[in-house]
């Protein structure tokens with residue numbers, strides 16, 4: 001049974017009372033960024049709510065965490081603060097609670113139509129790491145880049161492989177992506193330099209780090225969930241021609257670092273809790289430091305649409321699910337810290353491309369077109385890789401009984417390379 005708010009919330013909304021995702025926004029161009037929570041078609045301004053003294057629980061009453069231009073301070077406070085904030089906001093928005101419902105001026109200042117505000121990156125991201133945790137994606141990339149002999153390296157089944165990404169070029173949904181220029185090396189030819197000819201998306205999600213750990217003090221895998229505030233949708237834009245030529249032996253560099261897009265709303269692990277499901281059986285069993293008492297994934301349906309340049313209509317090119325990940329986000333986080341590496345509040349851990357087993361569930365054009373050998377159809381037109389003007393739109397949603405816990409969208413449009 002859905003929780004009841006005094007606000008009218010459509011049953012199709014991604015943002016009912018059960019969700020309450022956090023973001024950062026500006027009410028208008030001239031105002032300062034502040035934290036907010038999405039509720040139906042509105043954004044609840046947490047700075048206004050805090051200034052009105054309505055965060056009156058023991059942890060948040062005297063905190064300035066919602067008077068900040070990003071969520072980092074709140075992320076650092078950890079799960080007790082997150083739980084207190086969620087309980088307070090759920091109560092404030094409920095149909096039975098008068099303090100906001102019956103206060104017209106507070107509603108006027110504190111509840112803004114989502115369509116009118118400008119969303120920003122929700123946190124300052126110090127470091128960004130991208131994992132490689134879908135077995136289907138690993139196998140498909142391996143087949144294309146390395147051949148059938150060693151499509152998946154033996155180490156893949158023993159540890160969550162990752163590379164260090166570039167934090168400075170992470171942008172919020174809606175930001176244009178400039179087609180990168182770089183070197184490619186078609187087989188049998190000399191390298192060329194120019195605009196990427198094989199620009200791709202990668203369907204991913206990412207974990208937002210909470211308190212983090214001190215340098216030299218790893219996080220236990222069974223406590224790793226306490227360090228994850230929530231998840232966002234993520235597009236790890238990838239230039240496949242640049243990547244294929246540069247990545248041996250050190251891994252992704254300029255083929256990935258030109259841009260990564262995340263959705264503006266962080267859906268908390270607390271909101272995702274009802275959608276937890278068993279993670280895949282791991283064979284061989286992981287080493288003890290990666291063995292979880294409770295190995296959990298989430299049932300999150302994911303979809304990618306492309307709106308071709310100059311068209312109003314967008315077309316679904318793939319459907320996948322977060323539960324296809326072989327390595328869980330908690331294993332990823334524990335593994336990241338096992339050598340003593342410190343994670344800090346606001347760090348971003350990409351899951352890796354989330355491909356499922358069927359060709360209709362592959363998470364990037366490289367796999368969907370098998371490196372340009374076939375086309376994906378977009379109504380009257382088709383693509384091997386992205387063209388200038390194409391907009392790529394990700395959505396993610398958990399289906400509850402009579403409600404959704406959704407992520408909204410994560411989108412970006414390709415604009416031409418600089419001349």
Ligand SMILES: O=C(O)/C=C/C(=O)CC(=O)CC(=O)O
Pocket residue numbers: 130131132133134137138141142145202204236238247252351352353
């Ligand atoms: O197989 C490779 O060499 C690399 C493939 C990727 O592009 C992987 C990557 O960015 C990680 C991921 O998204 O799973």
Ligand SMILES: [Ca+2]
Pocket residue numbers: 130202204236350352353
């Ligand atoms: Ca990736």
Ligand SMILES: [Mg+2]
Pocket residue numbers: 235236237238256257258259260
């Ligand atoms: Mg990227």
